[in-house]
Every structure is written in C-alpha cells, then in structure tokens.
Amino acid sequence: MQIGSGFAQVAVGDLHMVGLKTDGTLWMWGVVGTSTTQELAVTQPVQVGSGFAQLLTSETARKTDGSFWYWDHMKNLFRGNAGSDGILDRAPPGYRQMVGGRNNALFVLDDGAIRSVFLNVYPGDLFINPGWEGGYGNAGPVDRGFVQVALGSRSAAGVKDDGTLWQWKEREAPVLVGGGYRQVAKGSSHTVALKTDGTAWAWGSNEKGQLGNGTQSNTETPQPLGAGYAQVAASDSHSLAVTTDGTLLAWGNNDFGQLGVGPVGPSQPSPVRVVFEGAGASGLGTMVAIGTRTRLTLTAYVEIKPEHLASGAKGHPFLVAITPDGTMYTYSVPNFDRLNPANPLAWADRLQNTSSLLFVNQDMTHLSGTAFFIGYGLGATTAESLGEMLNSFRYKRVYDMQ
Incomplete structure (x- = not known):
C-alpha cells in the first residue's frame, strides 16, 4: 500500500520505518526510542530532520555537510554524540558507516578501519559499560579498506574497496569469502551478497527458504541466485532484491505477509515478484x-x-x-x-x-x-x-x- 510520495530512500527497523525525501528531509513512523524513552510513536510519517544526503541504515544517515547522524538503538550502543537535534544525535567526525544490532554494533571509520562495540549486559541492569574493540584480526589489510558492512545476530560481513568480501562470527577474525563483490546484506543467520557482474549469491540458514535457491537446506557455501541484480537486502528470515529492470523480488518467510506477494501464505523458497496495489491485470x-x-x-x-x-x-x-x-x-x-x-x-x-x-x-x-x-x-x-x-x-x- 502507498505510504507517501517524493521519497528517494527507505529503510525498515525493528519497530519503525524511515524515509529520505528528494528534498533532503528525513521522515519516520512507528516507534523510535531508547531503553528509557519512547521518543516517537506515530502511524503516519513525521518529519524529524532536514539537510540529509543519504540514508545509510534504519538508524543512521549522512547530511549534505558530511556530518553523520544516528538514532534509536544506536543511542544505547554509542555514547559519542557531538550534538543533538531532537531524536537524532550527531557522531564525532571520522565515522563513515554504522550498523547496529540489539547488543552490538559495527563502525566503519574514514580510513576503512572497523571498530566494534559490545554491550556488557547484566541481570537487572541493561545497557551499561559498552565495551569497545578495535579492528578484527591482525593489523594490516584485514581491518582496513572496508567500504560497507552488514551485521547479523551473531555474525558480520564486509566488502572492501578492492571488491573482496569478508565474514566473521562475533569477535573472530574475518575470513575471506571471495572477490568481485560490491554489496552484502545480513539476515538473522543468512547472508545475501551482490557481485559487480550483477550476480547475487546467498548462504547460511535456510529454514524458511530465505536463500532463494528453491530448497530449505542450510549451506555454508554461497549459492547462486542468478544474474541481472542491482541491489539486495535481507531481514530476519526473508530476503529482497531489485533487478536491473526495476523489478522487486522477495523470497523466504511469509508468515506475516512480509514478502508483499499478496495474502499471507507459506514461505517462498525462490524469488517471487512483489505485487503492488493496483498492479494486477485490468478487468479482474x-x-x-x-x-x-x-x-x-x-x-x-x-x-x-x-x-x-x-x-x-x-x-x-x-x-x-x-x-x-x-x-x-x-x-x-x-x-x-x-x-x-x-x-x-x-x-x-x-x-x-x-x-x-x-x-x-x-x-x-x-x-x-x-x-x-x-x-x-x-x-x-x-x-x-x-x-x-x-x-x-x-x-x-x-x-x-x-
């Protein structure tokens, strides 16, 4: 169903959605807050900022002046704000990207280095003493040159400026997956990646068909999804992709209708075209x-x-x-x-x-x-x-x- 118009980018969080309009204004709807406050709870888009150039994740965005801003759970994970604008906080200079989970986050710095934070959570005492760590693995090529990272429930992945794709679990050192990549997305326990030649690949958990290879078998080896892809995305147990001709595809868990292929139904183990309101054949x-x-x-x-x-x-x-x-x-x-x-x-x-x-x-x-x-x-x-x-x-x- 149509939410609004004039949007250039959108992203989906746990309990909220965020959209960037072509005029640089940032809009949110749903529930956005921290562990102690509920700062936004609305059912229609509300403007929360202006002057933005790029929406990076459901919790981070960059302004036209180069400043980096974050909100929601990222506030619990990152206390280094250099300023505040309502529900948004501005990060200190030097941060290029943030991706966050419930109790961990990854940060890409301007030189492509990775920094991570883990929350030390104790019974009855939430969100105390975030534990900072530097890059993963040994100093050198492994923890430099990253241009995009993605975070799952217990694993992470990142693409470097040379097109190599790396992945790792929790605090382990990254392992090389291969070369020729330009984007990676993480679900709860599966990964979808896009190569520069337009081919898409997926691996990991596959109980709901979220790998899109027509089966429900788990695999640790990247499985091909075909060619002609322009962008990929992943959530808990379903995946989406945009093809080069603008077609939106979805596959995996459909228990709540999250695939957008019509009425709520069974999981889809292969990519299926998303059907938009009014997109059906005439005369029905x-x-x-x-x-x-x-x-x-x-x-x-x-x-x-x-x-x-x-x-x-x-x-x-x-x-x-x-x-x-x-x-x-x-x-x-x-x-x-x-x-x-x-x-x-x-x-x-x-x-x-x-x-x-x-x-x-x-x-x-x-x-x-x-x-x-x-x-x-x-x-x-x-x-x-x-x-x-x-x-x-x-x-x-x-x-x-x-």
Missing part, C-alpha cells in the same frame, strides 16, 4: 461501497478475462478479506468464513462473471483496517484454483475498510 473486478462505515453497503464484482470465458477453462473466482491481525477470510454466499488452506471456499463453482451483494446498510466498524482482494484461479478444484491464482498474481486489492 471491482468493489463498490455506498454509505458510511456505520451504515455500509458493499457490492463486489469479479470479471473473468474473455479468453478464459471463451475457452471454458475450469476455475473459481475468489474474494479474500484480510483483517489487521493477518487473519484471512474468503466469501461464500452469504458469509465470510475463515480461510482453511486445506478446504478453501470459493465464490462460485465455475468461471463466470459474478456479482455479489456482501453487506447492506450494516455497521462495519469492527472490520476497520480490513483489506479486500478480488481475483480468480484456474483449476478443477477450489484448492487448485486458489494456488494458481496466487502463483500467477491474478488478483488485486480493491478496497480498504476505513
């Missing part, structure tokens, strides 16, 4: 709402493509409602029933243009925040049709209950 159907939320009449209409009607293809139209807590319902005249993947309910028994009056002058306040999707799938059974609809992206979002 519409939903008409008349009245207010307390006295609302909803009518849904599904439209089958002429070629499918003419061919007599077997299938089923679907109307799916997803509540804010992620529960899915499908419509079967005259009620919505909770979706059971083993026995999904269809709108009709065959493919035909179908119109259905869902509610008449009803109070729909209890459905506030519910999203409605319309579409149809091809198949001899409702289960086959539902799967085919999801895999072929033959659906679209038609209405949001305010």
Whole structure:
C-alpha cells in the first residue's frame, strides 16, 4: 500500500520505518526510542530532520555537510554524540558507516578501519559499560579498506574497496569469502551478497527458504541466485532484491505477509515478484461501497478475462478479506468464513462473471483496517484454483475498510 510520495530512500527497523525525501528531509513512523524513552510513536510519517544526503541504515544517515547522524538503538550502543537535534544525535567526525544490532554494533571509520562495540549486559541492569574493540584480526589489510558492512545476530560481513568480501562470527577474525563483490546484506543467520557482474549469491540458514535457491537446506557455501541484480537486502528470515529492470523480488518467510506477494501464505523458497496495489491485470473486478462505515453497503464484482470465458477453462473466482491481525477470510454466499488452506471456499463453482451483494446498510466498524482482494484461479478444484491464482498474481486489492 502507498505510504507517501517524493521519497528517494527507505529503510525498515525493528519497530519503525524511515524515509529520505528528494528534498533532503528525513521522515519516520512507528516507534523510535531508547531503553528509557519512547521518543516517537506515530502511524503516519513525521518529519524529524532536514539537510540529509543519504540514508545509510534504519538508524543512521549522512547530511549534505558530511556530518553523520544516528538514532534509536544506536543511542544505547554509542555514547559519542557531538550534538543533538531532537531524536537524532550527531557522531564525532571520522565515522563513515554504522550498523547496529540489539547488543552490538559495527563502525566503519574514514580510513576503512572497523571498530566494534559490545554491550556488557547484566541481570537487572541493561545497557551499561559498552565495551569497545578495535579492528578484527591482525593489523594490516584485514581491518582496513572496508567500504560497507552488514551485521547479523551473531555474525558480520564486509566488502572492501578492492571488491573482496569478508565474514566473521562475533569477535573472530574475518575470513575471506571471495572477490568481485560490491554489496552484502545480513539476515538473522543468512547472508545475501551482490557481485559487480550483477550476480547475487546467498548462504547460511535456510529454514524458511530465505536463500532463494528453491530448497530449505542450510549451506555454508554461497549459492547462486542468478544474474541481472542491482541491489539486495535481507531481514530476519526473508530476503529482497531489485533487478536491473526495476523489478522487486522477495523470497523466504511469509508468515506475516512480509514478502508483499499478496495474502499471507507459506514461505517462498525462490524469488517471487512483489505485487503492488493496483498492479494486477485490468478487468479482474471491482468493489463498490455506498454509505458510511456505520451504515455500509458493499457490492463486489469479479470479471473473468474473455479468453478464459471463451475457452471454458475450469476455475473459481475468489474474494479474500484480510483483517489487521493477518487473519484471512474468503466469501461464500452469504458469509465470510475463515480461510482453511486445506478446504478453501470459493465464490462460485465455475468461471463466470459474478456479482455479489456482501453487506447492506450494516455497521462495519469492527472490520476497520480490513483489506479486500478480488481475483480468480484456474483449476478443477477450489484448492487448485486458489494456488494458481496466487502463483500467477491474478488478483488485486480493491478496497480498504476505513
């Protein structure tokens, strides 16, 4: 769903999101705070700063004057602020990049050296005495020349200015992975990296298919994802990538719909195209709402493509409602029933243009925040049709209950 316009970069934190607009203003929404304060808790973007040139992570950004700024959990990890501007703190000169976890952080200095900090956490006493360390490994080429780093739950990785990729666990010395890299991203326990030739590679934990290689088997060896990639990203147990033609792909865990491929569903072990609101094929159907939320009449209409009607293809139209807590319902005249993947309910028994009056002058306040999707799938059974609809992206979002 569209959040706003005019954005040049976005990043996702634990409980917040941050966006940099083309005019240099910095915007946040969600919950941003430290261990003792909750400084921002909003559901719509709020401007928190201006004069920014680059958003580096969900907790760090650089201004046009070269100064480096940070917020949220980074405040717990780094006490070296040289100034403050509301919820933002300015780091002393010499810092090029920061990436932080719950209890650790990595810093890249201007000369490409790595500095790390670990919190000494004791029972009943949080965030005390951060323990600083210098670069990893021996002095020399290993701990100099880094241009980008990424941090997982217990491991880290970094790309150097010569294109070599290094990774390490906790306080261990970095180990060379290979050459020809230009970007690396870390999930909780998996890694996705991009080479200069546009090929993407992934390795590590794969329980939810977050490696994108079509399996759910763990591997310590980088596995190819193919060519034509421009950027990669990773979260706890899912991954995303942008291809050179601007297509956004996602794979891995989809328990909460985080892949953006439609309704909440099973994990995707291979890259799948993200579907945006209104991006579905035209003619799939519409939903008409008349009245207010307390006295609302909803009518849904599904439209089958002429070629499918003419061919007599077997299938089923679907109307799916997803509540804010992620529960899915499908419509079967005259009620919505909770979706059971083993026995999904269809709108009709065959493919035909179908119109259905869902509610008449009803109070729909209890459905506030519910999203409605319309579409149809091809198949001899409702289960086959539902799967085919999801895999072929033959659906679209038609209405949001305010």
